[in-house]
Amino acid sequence: MKNLIAFVLSVALGVLMVLSLTNNDWFAQFGYVDLADRVSQSYIDKDVTGNPGEIIFGITSNPENGAANIVTSIVVDYRSFDTLGEVTVLFISALGVALLLNSQDKNKRLALNFKPNFMLRVGSRALFAIILMTGVYVILHGHLTPGGGFPGGTMIASSILLLYLADDQFRTKVKGFKLLEGVAGSFYVIIGLLGLLLATYFLQNFLPTGTVGDLLSAGVIPIVYILIGLKVGSEIAGIIDNFLTEEEVSL
Amino acid sequence: MSSLAVLLIAIPLIAAFVSILSKKVAPYLLLIASLINVILLFYFVPDGIVVIGGYDLPYGINLFVDTFSRTGLGVVNVLFLVIVLLNIVEFKKYSSVLLVALAGLNGLLLTGDLFNLFVFLEISGIAAYLITTSNHKPLATFRYLIIGAVGSSLYLFGLIIFYGMFGTLNLMDMVSFIQANNVDPSALVLPAMLMFIGLGVEAKLLPFNSWVKGVLKDSNTLSGPMIAAVYAATISFVFGRIINNLLTLAFVGNLLIVVLVLLAVGIFIAEAMAFASTKVREILLYSSIAQASIVILLFVNGIVLWAVYLIIANALSKTVMFLVINKATKDHGDDESDSLQGVFSKNILVGITFSVATLSVMGLPLFMGFVVKLNYLTELAVGAQWALLAVILISSIIEGIYFVRMLIKLWYPEKNEVTVKFDLGFKVVFVAIALILLALGTYTAPLNTLDNSIDTIAEVIDNG
Amino acid sequence: MIQYAAIILIVFGLYGLLSNRNIIKMIISLNIIEIGLNIFIISVGFVYDGIAPILTSTNSSSALLYVDPLPQALVLTAIVIGVGTTALGLALAKKIYSKYGTFELDEMGDNE
Numbered sequence: 001m002k003n004l005i006a007f008v009l010s011v012a013l014g015v016l017m018v019l020s021l022t023n024n025d026w027f028a029q030f031g032y033v034d035l036a037d038r039v040s041q042s043y044i045d046k047d048v049t050g051n052p053g054e055i056i057f058g059i060t061s062n063p064e065n066g067a068a069n070i071v072t073s074i075v076v077d078y079r080s081f082d083t084l085g086e087v088t089v090l091f092i093s094a095l096g097v098a099l100l101l102n103s104q105d106k107n108k109r110l111a112l113n114f115k116p117n118f119m120l121r122v123g124s125r126a127l128f129a130i131i132l133m134t135g136v137y138v139i140l141h142g143h144l145t146p147g148g149g150f151p152g153g154t155m156i157a158s159s160i161l162l163l164y165l166a167d168d169q170f171r172t173k174v175k176g177f178k179l180l181e182g183v184a185g186s187f188y189v190i191i192g193l194l195g196l197l198l199a200t201y202f203l204q205n206f207l208p209t210g211t212v213g214d215l216l217s218a219g220v221i222p223i224v225y226i227l228i229g230l231k232v233g234s235e236i237a238g239i240i241d242n243f244l245t246e247e248e249v250s251l
Numbered sequence: 252m253s254s255l256a257v258l259l260i261a262i263p264l265i266a267a268f269v270s271i272l273s274k275k276v277a278p279y280l281l282l283i284a285s286l287i288n289v290i291l292l293f294y295f296v297p298d299g300i301v302v303i304g305g306y307d308l309p310y311g312i313n314l315f316v317d318t319f320s321r322t323g324l325g326v327v328n329v330l331f332l333v334i335v336l337l338n339i340v341e342f343k344k345y346s347s348v349l350l351v352a353l354a355g356l357n358g359l360l361l362t363g364d365l366f367n368l369f370v371f372l373e374i375s376g377i378a379a380y381l382i383t384t385s386n387h388k389p390l391a392t393f394r395y396l397i398i399g400a401v402g403s404s405l406y407l408f409g410l411i412i413f414y415g416m417f418g419t420l421n422l423m424d425m426v427s428f429i430q431a432n433n434v435d436p437s438a439l440v441l442p443a444m445l446m447f448i449g450l451g452v453e454a455k456l457l458p459f460n461s462w463v464k465g466v467l468k469d470s471n472t473l474s475g476p477m478i479a480a481v482y483a484a485t486i487s488f489v490f491g492r493i494i495n496n497l498l499t500l501a502f503v504g505n506l507l508i509v510v511l512v513l514l515a516v517g518i519f520i521a522e523a524m525a526f527a528s529t530k531v532r533e534i535l536l537y538s539s540i541a542q543a544s545i546v547i548l549l550f551v552n553g554i555v556l557w558a559v560y561l562i563i564a565n566a567l568s569k570t571v572m573f574l575v576i577n578k579a580t581k582d583h584g585d586d587e588s589d590s591l592q593g594v595f596s597k598n599i600l601v602g603i604t605f606s607v608a609t610l611s612v613m614g615l616p617l618f619m620g621f622v623v624k625l626n627y628l629t630e631l632a633v634g635a636q637w638a639l640l641a642v643i644l645i646s647s648i649i650e651g652i653y654f655v656r657m658l659i660k661l662w663y664p665e666k667n668e669v670t671v672k673f674d675l676g677f678k679v680v681f682v683a684i685a686l687i688l689l690a691l692g693t694y695t696a697p698l699n700t701l702d703n704s705i706d707t708i709a710e711v712i713d714n715g
Numbered sequence: 716m717i718q719y720a721a722i723i724l725i726v727f728g729l730y731g732l733l734s735n736r737n738i739i740k741m742i743i744s745l746n747i748i749e750i751g752l753n754i755f756i757i758s759v760g761f762v763y764d765g766i767a768p769i770l771t772s773t774n775s776s777s778a779l780l781y782v783d784p785l786p787q788a789l790v791l792t793a794i795v796i797g798v799g800t801t802a803l804g805l806a807l808a809k810k811i812y813s814k815y816g817t818f819e820l821d822e823m824g825d826n827e
Contacts, residue, residue: 006734007730009729010727010729014723028759030716030718030758031762032762033760033761033762035783040760040784040785043784043785044768044781055775057772057774068769069768069770071768071769071787071791074788082788085792086792086795089799093802097806100803146767146769150794150795212770213770213772239802243806
């Protein structure tokens with residue numbers, strides 16, 4: 001009976017949403033969006049502070065924002081403050097997981113229910129290196145290709161997860177992660193404050209943005225993405241460690 | 252420099268990141284950061300729009316400092332500092348969490364961007380879940396987490412529909428676009444309701460508030476006042492800002508009636524539950540649910556100024572009440588009003604301050620609550636909102652009965668000995684807050700210097 | 716239509732949350748809501764024949780039609796926030812399990 005009420009309630013809500021959206025003249029129909037009506041067009045043309053003309057990959061230099069990947073330009077420059085908040089969300093969840101599960105360096109690994117053999121251990125080490133390198137690559141090229149600090153950091157963490165799953169003796173130093181996490185986070189805020197001091201505004205891009213498409217371009221964006229990558233990687237690895245260890249029960 | 256308001260968020264944030272490196276330094280960082288915030292706020296932060304990243308709105312994110320956000324920041328930061336000072340020794344473990352909470356709350360009050368508001372809602376929300384883990388009731392915290400996450404998802408859903416309609420995420424830009432194009436209110440119904448429900452969950456409006464009971468009923472001297480006073484005040488301010496500017500555009504005709512009926516029913520149910528309860532903390536939490544609904548009701552009716560004062564009066568009273576009861580419960584182990592009977596007969600000073608706080612919430616003369624209630628009832632009468640007036644008056648009577656019943660129990664000595672020791676710090680805070688409530692209740696001139704236009708977003712839009 | 720699919724996912728998630736009494740299943744339902752919401756956010760920015768908003772040597776800023784990049788940036792934030800909430804929820808679930816020895820709300824005794 002309770003389930004029926006829940007079912008009727010949620011279906012009614014869904015029908016209401018669909019009806020209301022289809023009858024809404026202002027809500028653009030799926031696939032027929034005119035970007036010129038939205039703020040997004042200015043992100044693509046990079047003309048928020050002034051008209052730079054057509055942005056051409058490999059030629060245009062020093063536009064207001066030098067990232068070839070427009071999503072990155074929004075995430076780490078135009079709406080960088082959101083990203084600072086996002087990093088904080090992940091930071092506080094990692095902190096909360098550690099607080100709840102009472103994480104300590106002396107906690108013991110949870111045992112695997114099989115004995116990892118030699119091939120598994122060596123193979124996972126080799127894969128670890130490959131995944132780690134991919135993660136680093138994705139972070140470094142975040143302003144040029146799809147990717148960036150968040151996916152790259154997650155890849156780094158997943159390489160560590162692989163080691164945890166393949167080797168029952170493996171254990172990382174939680175303290176090291178904490179250090180990395182705290183330092184990377186502080187540097188993000190410090191870069192923001194440097195923007196306030198060297199330029200005019202908090203989180204302003206105070207470095208020259210270079211030529212669109214170069215690896216060394218886009219000012220602070222690659223630096224911020226490296227910091228985010230380190231922070232996300234160490235935070236998620238920390239969460240993994242917290243879940244896979246537990247307090248030793250002293251008898 | 253006009254960008255100084257950013258420091259209200261940046262300083263606690265950087266302190267939080269540094270604080271996880273050393274457990275010993277963390278509490279000091281918390282104290283220093285919250286003190287710096289209060290000083291910055293009262294002496295250095297100027298009014299105006301703060302641009303972040305060098306991109307003007309609506310392209311970049313902006314913070315908005317005016318009398319409205321400044322009032323909210325003042326209440327929240329000062330109460331935060333006071334509560335932290337009282338609890339820092341006992342809850343050292345939570346220093347980093349509290350630092351993030353402070354950054355999140357300030358961000359919520361300051362931001363002028365609706366998506367940024369969602370991010371800060373999540374930051375302060377997760378910090379709140381962690382603060383409530385100090386109750387050692389993981390199940391209640393889990394419920395809070397699930398309901399809070401659904402609430403903020405609904406808010407985000409509403410926001411995205413708004414974005415799909417108007418192509419901007421900035422509150423000011425969106426409002427001016429809607430006004431300039433005379434958008435039909437019926438087009439705004441779905442996103443506005445989704446936002447209203449989403450924020451209503453966080454602002455503990457009935458019927459979206461099933462998390463409140465579990466969280467507050469076992470609270471301690473940190474989580475109780477933090478959630479019931481500081482968080483409640485912040486969410487009310489933010490909700491008020493959104494209602495004043497954006498949601499009023501949708502709340503016309505039938506939808507307005509639906510919203511008002513929803514709020515009125517919420518007030519009645521909450522008061523009835525408070526009336527039926529015998530546990531002191533349950534009475535307090537249901538009464539604060541009712542008060543939160545009244546605040547939102549006032550915002551919906553455009554009575555901004557007195558809604559703001561009501562938030563402040565409630566935050567002050569609730570701080571005292573939850574601190575007293577949670578401390579008494581901790582020493583005594585039970586908060587049935589029968590077993591706490593006569594707790595004030597030995598703690599006369601604390602008893603007087605607690606009674607002042609309660610009488611102020613009830614709205615009896617001499618205290619701030621009375622002035623506030625008198626004024627908003629007058630404004631409702633001027634607006635000829637007789638039904639709402641009746642709702643609030645009847646709820647006040649119910650409130651009066653159960654609060655007086657509770658006070659009599661707490662004062663009247665019984666056979667069983669109840670001894671609770673309050674530290675000097677607690678007593679100083681209680682007396683200070685009681686004096687503020689008394690002062691503003693008798694000398695009302697400072698309250699009348701402002702008017703309903705303290706939320707200046709509309710003015711800024713008019714001036715381009 | 717993708718948007719209807721997103722709304723259906725949200726409805727599924729809501730139904731799961733309202734009807735389930737198992738903590739892990741509740742967390743999964745929450746995730747389904749978030750995934751539905753994320754798909755909806757992305758769909759708001761879709762443009763027929765639009766390409767991914769990345770400048771390359773063949774695509775300059777005004778030559779081609781791009782899909783809206785802003786919802787993609789927003790969804791990145793929303794995903795990360797979802798991860799954070801889920802991690803915290805799972806940690807709480809672990810804590811609850813160590814306290815009650817079960818994930819079923821009905822078997823926990825003190826129903827508060």
